[in-house]
Amino acid sequence: MSFRHLDRFAQVRSPVTRVPAAGRVFGTVVLALATATLPAGAWVQLGLLAAVSLALLAIAHVPLRVALARLAWPLGLVLLASLALLVVMPGEPLARLGPVAVTAQGADRFAMVMGRAMVALLPAVLLVSTTSFPELLQGLRELRVPVAVATALGLAYRLLYLTVDELERLQRAARSRHAGGGVTRRRHLITAIAAATLGRAFVRAERTHAAMLARGFRGTLPLLHAPVWTYRAVLNVAAVSILVLAVAASARLP
Amino acid sequence: MAHIPDGFLSMPVIAGTATASLAALATAARRSRAALGEREGPVLGAVTAFVFAAQMLNFPLGIGASAHLLGGALVAVLLGPWAGMLVLFAVLLVQALLFQDGGIAALGANTLNVAVLGVGSAGVTYRIGRAGLGETRGATVVAAGLAAWISTAIVGLAVAAELVLSGLVPLQPALLLVGGGHVLIGIAEAVLTGLLVDFVFRTRPALLARRTPAARGDRIRVVALAGAVVATVLVAVGFASSQPDVLETALARLASPVGSGLTAAPLAEYQSPVGGLWVAGAVGVLAAFLVAWGLTIAVQRRRP
Incomplete structure (x- = not known):
């Protein structure tokens, strides 16, 4: 058993893999947070954040079919978890499924939850495809886990x-x-x-x-290779984070 | 739905649960280091690997269904709640980052539910059980099973509460579908945890002996916490019970003559003659607590 099939694109040279793992984890968290907290009805912003994620996947040379295949299982779980929203929300009935009614409010909420979940999963797929587990661990340590x-x-x-x-x-x-x-x-x-x-x-x-x-263990595992932050890597992470936060903030403007 | 995906929770709930989880994990890291010393890394690593591996095993339930271990109560029993919280957090972190099982933005909420409340309540219940029932094999297995069931139910209630606070679903469906679902899942978890703890007790009792026995001061704390848990469950049930339950519906449909002959409950429909729902809830909590306390004393007296 091995996780090797997960990080197939970690060795592919790209602007994404040139960013140290801590930067990739940070960017993923920012993108996931911005997407997950979009207010209901912010479809334009959701589309823009999906475009950012898809662009990053393309930059990292992760084929869309690979990303979609990896989305299938978690998205299936989200679908199962959110199906109940269609019928538990009180409101105007759209259709009847046996003893329960699908309401307009329920359909609206279901669509928004599915949309947010799908777009928030994209950066996670990007992270796992481009980061090996030891790199990920190093990134988490740098982020003070x-x-x-x-x-x-x-x-x-x-x-x-x-x-x-x-x-x-x-x-x-x-x-x-x-x-x-x-x-x-x-x-x-x-x-x-x-x-x-x-x-x-x-x-x-x-x-x-x-x-x-x-072997001289004193409570913490030593790092073999210290990550190298270049100016370009810092600039790339900052630019993507600012763009994502600006899109998310625009959804809350009056 | 113990692992909440992204897109379900509101910003205040995400922020609040993340803050609470960070505080709890910081405490857990300190306490775990104090308990395990420099053995901490290898022990936590081995148990984390075991929890992952054990989740791949499907246990047949005997009704054409199977279940896999969640592991929160088991790690609380083996390592104690603080180290157990770190193990479950490590599992959740890998599940979110590598397998997209549970959202990255919802990681704080999932950590609070599964690692902090789940493992914490399992640890507290296990201590109560051991303090009340003793340290025999049977008592240990019952305490571990009870800890698994209560902690799974508490995880369900916490998930339901977060979904309601996020404004995603109304209170009653959340409690019935998510909370109620976890109460049922908890039965399978209790059986699995009990079987595993029984086997460990028989074959490697030293793994369980690492746990320190409960002191008298602990008993007062765990009894207070148990009261809070019972109160939460009963008040939640009170909120969820304005609709007829399965038995009531079945009796109504069958128009059973047996049903009409039953003696009326003193606090039927959670209504008290004085004070309504809240007084009925308080009386129920007190009664349940007294029954549990009485049973504990009775079992203690029978113990040699």
Whole structure:
């Protein structure tokens, strides 16, 4: 198991990948925040922010079909979560679906939520496509995410593959012995596998800790490569952030 | 819908929840470092990796459905609430940034709901359970299961409250669909957490023994918090109950003669003869609290 398929465009040279990871995370948060907090009815501003995200995807050489394919799953979840809006909002009925009525107010709110969610997902897709996990971790540390969380994420990233592989090995061993026939036995089997994995994760944590101490670990993981902020990178992040904030602010002008 | 996507919350709710989460995480980072020392990184890393991996396992529920572990209560039981909050925050962060599961702008709200309130309430409930029921295997499993159910319900109520405060949905549908949905999901979470804790208790009890037992001063604090939790749930139920519930609807449709023979409830429809809804709510909270307290004392007396 690996996350390598996620950051396929991290090695592609572009103005986006030349910005250090902290700048990319910052830009993503600004774009997502600006989109998510647009007031209802701000369709023009939503369109402009979508255009900014699409332009950044093009600059980073991330093909639109890749971005759309990555949007499909999270957007499906958003769709499921927001379908209820169509019928729970009181208002003028537009159509009847059995015992419930789709209201005009509900349809309006559903469209705005879906629009905001879709556009806010675009910068997240851009970030994950152009940033490797170690880079992302470095960016989070620069943005002052608690050291414990950054260290835990870094180690979890290394241990996750091992843990999942171990989980799969235990499942394969159980399958090869035809264990877990019937719901109750299967439930007990999966619980046993999960608990065994948990025990092994703790053992591995202790071994990792001992190995890290032997290498001079004093509570924080060192950075191998310090990020290089060029004037151009600073200017690019500032320009995109100011543009995005200006678009978002224009939606609140009287 | 424990992971709120972007586009659902208003700016004040995003700002408020982000501020509250930052404050809670700062405290959690300090307390976790004090508890785990320099072992903190490896232990948190291993448990974070385990939570990710465990979420991939589907447990059969036996009715053609399956569920996966959410993990908040489990980490609270294994690591304590403060370190548990950091683990769940790490999981939420990766889910939002890498898998777009939960919004980036809504990360503060999701952290507050799942990591802070979810893990925090699980930790408090577990402490209450252990303080009241004891430290036997059965008591530990029941306390862990109860912690999982209550924390999942609280996560649901918090999500519902944020959606209502954002002006997205009215109060009653939010409480019924989101809050009620989580109360049901919480049952599966309670079973899974209970089974896992039972297995850990039997095979690696040292993992659970790392937790410090509750002191007498803690009991007063956890009892006060338990009262607040019960009050919140009951008041929320009171708000959501102006429509007939499933049983009432079924009885009305069947025109059951059994229903007509039932003795009227003393506070029917959450109405008290004096003071209406609020007095009925307060009486209900007090009664529920006294019953829970009585049960706790009874179990304590039976303990050798």
